[in-house]
Amino acid sequence: MDITINKQMVQKDKKNQEFTPVFNINNLNLWYGQDHALKDIKFDIPEKQVTAIIGPSGCGKSTFIKTLNRMVEMVPIVRMSGEIVYRDKNIFDPKYGVEELRTQVGMVFQKPNPFPKSIYDNVAYGPRIHGIKNKKVLDEVVEKSLRGAAIWDEVKDRLNENAYGLSGGQQQRLCIARCLAIEPDVILMDEPTSALDPISTLKVEELVQELKKDYSIVIVTHNMQQAARISDRTAFFLNGEVVEYTDTSTLFSNPSDKRTEDYITGRFG
Amino acid sequence: MSRDKSNQKSIRSMIQEKKSSRSQSAVMEKVVPKIFLICAIISIFTTLGIVFTLLTETFTFFSRVSIVEFITNTRWFPFTSDENADYGILALVMGTLTVTAIAMVVAIPVGLAAAIYLSEYASAKTRKVIKPILEVLAGVPTIVYGFFALTFVTPLLDKIIPGGISIFNALSPGIVVGIMIIPMIASLSEDAMNAVPNSMREGAMALGATRFEVAIKVVLPAALSGVIASFVLGISRAIGETMIVTIAGGSRPTADINVTESIQTMTAYIVQVSQGDTGFGTTIYYSIYAVGMTLFLFTLIMNLLAQFISRKFREEY
Numbered sequence: 001m002d003i004t005i006n007k008q009m010v011q012k013d014k015k016n017q018e019f020t021p022v023f024n025i026n027n028l029n030l031w032y033g034q035d036h037a038l039k040d041i042k043f044d045i046p047e048k049q050v051t052a053i054i055g056p057s058g059c060g061k062s063t064f065i066k067t068l069n070r071m072v073e074m075v076p077i078v079r080m081s082g083e084i085v086y087r088d089k090n091i092f093d094p095k096y097g098v099e100e101l102r103t104q105v106g107m108v109f110q111k112p113n114p115f116p117k118s119i120y121d122n123v124a125y126g127p128r129i130h131g132i133k134n135k136k137v138l139d140e141v142v143e144k145s146l147r148g149a150a151i152w153d154e155v156k157d158r159l160n161e162n163a164y165g166l167s168g169g170q171q172q173r174l175c176i177a178r179c180l181a182i183e184p185d186v187i188l189m190d191e192p193t194s195a196l197d198p199i200s201t202l203k204v205e206e207l208v209q210e211l212k213k214d215y216s217i218v219i220v221t222h223n224m225q226q227a228a229r230i231s232d233r234t235a236f237f238l239n240g241e242v243v244e245y246t247d248t249s250t251l252f253s254n255p256s257d258k259r260t261e262d263y264i265t266g267r268f269g
Numbered sequence: 270m271s272r273d274k275s276n277q278k279s280i281r282s283m284i285q286e287k288k289s290s291r292s293q294s295a296v297m298e299k300v301v302p303k304i305f306l307i308c309a310i311i312s313i314f315t316t317l318g319i320v321f322t323l324l325t326e327t328f329t330f331f332s333r334v335s336i337v338e339f340i341t342n343t344r345w346f347p348f349t350s351d352e353n354a355d356y357g358i359l360a361l362v363m364g365t366l367t368v369t370a371i372a373m374v375v376a377i378p379v380g381l382a383a384a385i386y387l388s389e390y391a392s393a394k395t396r397k398v399i400k401p402i403l404e405v406l407a408g409v410p411t412i413v414y415g416f417f418a419l420t421f422v423t424p425l426l427d428k429i430i431p432g433g434i435s436i437f438n439a440l441s442p443g444i445v446v447g448i449m450i451i452p453m454i455a456s457l458s459e460d461a462m463n464a465v466p467n468s469m470r471e472g473a474m475a476l477g478a479t480r481f482e483v484a485i486k487v488v489l490p491a492a493l494s495g496v497i498a499s500f501v502l503g504i505s506r507a508i509g510e511t512m513i514v515t516i517a518g519g520s521r522p523t524a525d526i527n528v529t530e531s532i533q534t535m536t537a538y539i540v541q542v543s544q545g546d547t548g549f550g551t552t553i554y555y556s557i558y559a560v561g562m563t564l565f566l567f568t569l570i571m572n573l574l575a576q577f578i579s580r581k582f583r584e585e586y
Contacts, residue, residue, distance in 0.1 A: 069475060071471065071474065071475060074471070074474075076392065076393075099477045099478070099479055100477065101477075102474065102475055102476065102477040103476070103477035106475060106476065107475035109468060109471060109472065109475075111468060113466075113468035113469055113471065113472040114472070115469060115472065115473070115487055115490075115491070116469075116490075116491050117490070125473070125476065125486070125487075126476040126477070128486075129473075129476065129477070129478050129482050129486065130477065175472070178472070178476070179475070179476070182476060182477065
């Protein structure tokens with residue numbers, strides 16, 4: 001990365017950076033076999049804000065978000081260096097279990113992926129595997145999570161029906177409810193609206209605005225308008241590097257890097 | 270392009286020329302499906318023929334032995350004068366069910382555990398090695414398994430079990446039939462579990478589930494219809510298994526359950542009569558059709574059950 005850009009970024013960050021970080025990412029590098037997918041990533045993710053990650057296809061944005069809860073390790077050929085500090089703990093520390101991390105850092109995927117179970121069992125799955133068996137507690141968690149995901153009114157009379165009977169947009173909000181049920185600290189969203197119609201997309205976007213009161217959210221999106229609408233800070237990724245990372249209004253109105261400007265004005269990508 | 274045209278015919282004109290020769294193949298297009306249809310009909314008629322033979326001979330048997338005795342009598346003792354003979358199918362059914370039960374106690378846990386390992390834990394490389402080996406195991410002729418039961422497993426059990434075990438017994442062939450069915454259950458269950466989309470595993474793992482929790486609480490329930498169908502097919506295979514029980518099970522039909530003693534299964538009885546010098550037209554001769562019919566009903570019910578369960582437990586995804 002260009003040194004001048006780095007300086008500008010640091011200055012900008014200093015100006016805006018009055019947040020408590022949940023994640024500090026330091027010199028993160030990642031390879032798929034020989035393919036260098038993430039290069040010297042270094043930035044902080046704020047607490048109780050929405051951080052958007054934008055960039056063209058193949059720029060490493062999905063790979064990046066999946067390193068934050070170590071889901072990327074499901075790919076057998078992956079190698080990493082550097083560190084990601086989540087609330088003062090290095091997530092790659094062997095003493096810090098991956099299951100514990102994922103309990104704190106939930107994830108919503110690109111394609112809705114409910115379990116082929118009832119709506120109730122989908123939401124109760126997380127609490128159950130973490131040992132909560134009490135029916136009354138589970139009932140409360142399910143209702144609270146479904147309300148939190150703004151889907152309670154649509155499903156309250158059919159909690160025992162299979163989740164696959166829901167529409168795509170409802171399934172995605174159910175997946176968000178499933179994620180909320182274990183009360184995580186951070187929610188990662190990997191292009192959560194790319195498989196949804198415009199109205200469902202709007203609902204999910206409104207929901208994100210609600211959720212940031214209680215949760216820190218990182219959202220990958222290929223939709224720049226979406227990033228502009230819902231995020232507080234935006235990082236622009238290109239070829240595995242962070243080109244620019246600043247507050248969203250600055251990035252979209254006054255980008256400091258030519259490549260960012262080219263991308264957000266639609267000259268490529 | 271223009272250069273190509275000068276010294277070479279275009280593809281379009283070549284296709285035009287070939288069209289004439291394709292018109293001859295129109296005859297083929299009409300005849301070939303008919304040949305295929307005949308092949309399909311042959312198998313249907315064979316099945317119908319078998320059922321017809323079974324039914325007519327079974328009716329003859331029941332004209333000599335009452336069906337009530339056949340179902341309620343617990344003794345099977347045909348090799349005596351006709352008036353003293355006992356034809357209580359229960360004795361043979363119990364032999365079959367004892368062997369099947371032992372086989373499933375062996376095959377279901379081992380087969381399922383192998384399937385979970387292959388589908389959820391093994392690397393692609395390991396799976397590539399283990400799956401073909403399992404399938405080879407499924408291809409071993411059953412007579413080899415029979416001698417394995419008689420000459421290896423029975424003596425071994427005789428040493429282990431206090432008080433010993435008789436040379437022909439239900440336990441040894443039961444265990445070996447189970448071993449024979451393991452690859453079938455493992456392979457079919459693994460196919461069913463492999464068909465569960467990865468996105469579901471990711472969904473559970475993102476909630477902090479361990480691999481074991483993902484396997485038991487997400488993948489297995491999602492694949493349950495296929496897994497249970499593999500169990501039922503395994504049971505069906507155990508009920509119909511012949512060679513192993515004939516060699517190692519003995520020929521003493523009994524309705525009592527004692528796994529260390531000699532038994533006789535329905536299949537083993539049919540073998541015994543077919544090999545012996547029983548005359549055509551005797552009651553014993555007809556009895557094998559009645560036993561065969563019973564066997565046919567058992568496996569038919571099992572196969573229907575497998576289909577029903579596949580539909581009933583299917584978790585749509």
